[in-house]
Ligand code: HEC
């Protein structure tokens with residue numbers, strides 16, 4: 001799933017922040033993001049703790065990871081995750097360095113299920129880089145395929161709210177607002193998976 005990571009060219013420079021450690025941040029934070037989205041908060045906390053302890057982790061990132069590591073409820077984890085993404089982006093903007101993401105116009109994935117996961121991944125890549133193209137491709141595919149099962153009636157309100165957030169995310173060009181929307185979306189990802197009967201911890 002993290003195929004594109006290997007497409008990013010690592011450049012060895014005498015920077016305080018090395019490309020190699022960045023790939024580590026990327027992996028751990030992406031793993032945490034997907035864990036939050038699927039409601040596996042214990043896994044998310046574990047990733048966050050590991051990230052906070054990594055050698056040479058930049059101070060703002062360490063703080064963001066510590067906040068996530070302390071979250072035991074989804075209402076806290078979603079926003080904490082989004083906040084971490086904003087921390088990544090803030091430094092990339094400030095230093096004028098960061099991930100180079102190949103230009104994308106459509107989501108990869110062979111089926112709805114894969115595209116559904118990739119949509120979240122691309123929103124996340126968009127947020128941490130920050131890169132408009134990746135964000136928009138992710139947001140464009142974020143609404144999950146509609147549940148048709150009548151027994152899943154409690155999924156509907158979640159679906160409806162999620163769709164509203166997606167519209168808002170498509171309309172705003174403000175990265176802070178995008179981050180906030182992503183944080184709220186993450187809480188609903190987990191809620192919908194729960195209501196849909198997907199397993200988590
Ligand atoms: C304090 C500043 C700072 C923070 C915080 C930061 N980055 Fe970076 N990031 C950089 C710099 C500088 C580079 C360029 C490094 C290089 O080319 O050696 C970079 C490069 C990257 C790369 C590309 C690495 C490569 O192989 O070229 C990725 C991926 C990345 N960052 C992800 C993240 C993620 C995800 C976060 C947050 C979890 C994050 N970064 C937080 C400064 C930061």
Ligand code: HEC
Pocket residue numbers: 033034037038113116117120142144155158159162185186188189190192193196198
């Ligand atoms: C309205 C309901 C709903 C929302 C919102 C939703 N999902 Fe899902 N998601 C599902 C359903 C249903 C499946 C199972 C699909 C299947 O099995 O074909 C799924 C599956 C997944 C899977 C695959 C799990 C696996 O074990 O392979 C991932 C990853 C995922 N979702 C991430 C997310 C993220 C991240 C978000 C939020 C940005 C999100 N989803 C929002 C309903 C939702």
